[in-house]
Amino acid sequence: MSPRRIVPFLLCALLAGCGGSAPKRAPAPKKAAAAATAPADVKPEPQTAKADDWVYSSVGKRDPFRSFLADVTQAGPGLQTRCATPLGKYELDQLKLVAVVTGLEDPVAMVEAPSGVGYAVRRGACLGKNGGTVAAVRSGEVVVTEFALRADGTRDRTQTVLRLPKEAALNLEEQLP
Numbered sequence: 001m002s003p004r005r006i007v008p009f010l011l012c013a014l015l016a017g018c019g020g021s022a023p024k025r026a027p028a029p030k031k032a033a034a035a036a037t038a039p040a041d042v043k044p045e046p047q048t049a050k051a052d053d054w055v056y057s058s059v060g061k062r063d064p065f066r067s068f069l070a071d072v073t074q075a076g077p078g079l080q081t082r083c084a085t086p087l088g089k090y091e092l093d094q095l096k097l098v099a100v101v102t103g104l105e106d107p108v109a110m111v112e113a114p115s116g117v118g119y120a121v122r123r124g125a126c127l128g129k130n131g132g133t134v135a136a137v138r139s140g141e142v143v144v145t146e147f148a149l150r151a152d153g154t155r156d157r158t159q160t161v162l163r164l165p166k167e168a169a170l171n172l173e174e175q176l177p
Contacts, residue, residue: 068153083126087119092128097162107137140164
């Protein structure tokens, strides 16, 4: 026989040998029959989810295509970072400390806005665009605490010190007896 005639026979024999049927599975027990034979006080075990039954659910998850800052601004007044006072319009670098009075029970400082208007501030007053509050009024300086919003949504606490200009500090020391 020629090789041309042998190849189709070998191919048919290989295919016939591979085409066997799948092994038969035992039939699944019927639920109604199992429930009828089970006693009334024994509860059937809940079926656990198989790996094949896994389904993804996006319920309760953040939309990855929306900005996280939109969620933070809609969260409400708890995360509000701006001051409603006139000094809330300016950055802390734009404000200038003009005077400090520390001999009182509640010290007072005078801060000048870029517009030239002066404002008296005490401990707890709101300053700056980031919603900073005056933490302390000391001799020659005011300490402002701000909470900066990070990219992941958390807030970092930073402290900025506003100091009197050196010329004003020198003049104060010269005038003291």
